[in-house]
Amino acid sequence: MPTVFTHAAVPLAMSLGLGREIISKRLMAAGVVVSVLPDLDVLAFRFGIPYASAFGHRGFSHSLLFAFAVALIGASLARPLLSTARGAFFFLFLAAASHGILDSFTSGGLGIAFLWPFSDARFFAPVHPLRVCPFGLSGFLSFKGLIILWSEVRWVWLPCMGTAIALAALRRRRASLSRGDLHENGTMG
Secondary structure, three states: OOOOHOHHHHHHHHHHHHHHOOHHHHHHHHHHHHHHHHHHHHHHHOOOOOOOOOOOOHHHHHOOHHHHHHHHHHHHOOOOOOOOHHHHHHHHHHHHHHHHHHOOEEEOOOOOOOOOOOOOEEEOOOOOEEOOOOHHHOOOOOHHHHHHHHHHHHHHHHHHHHHHHHHHHHHHHHHHHHOOOEEOOHHHO
């Protein structure tokens, strides 16, 4: 799995790219929380639930159904999130679903139960550029930890930030066009 920091990259990038008018600070914070929420399933180890179980690590909490359920809860809380129900639903669904998607690009584990409860099959992406994050702080404070962080910067953070910049530029251009910032000859002023 990627680090807890990297799971937050997707909702942060969406928030920055779409802007505060669409994604409030509260909705952004909720997106960050739901993007890391699926990894609470590591608590299953403490209860003796096997990794390969539907309720084990990368099981039901990494499924699209789980992301859908989390998004429904978020939509019902749209008012305190300073959003519309529709906006909260879609943003939180993407934030929660991004967790399993990112995990599917890692180089280890048993795969992701995207289709639970309809299927217990575990899936991986066709490529695995992300190194599996170690459990515990000592793994980060090593050379291996630096390699893991570099793979996350390279394959997640940089593309997410590029997407955020592109979305923000598009948003500014659309705002400029809607304000009528065109000269009579049709060129930008």
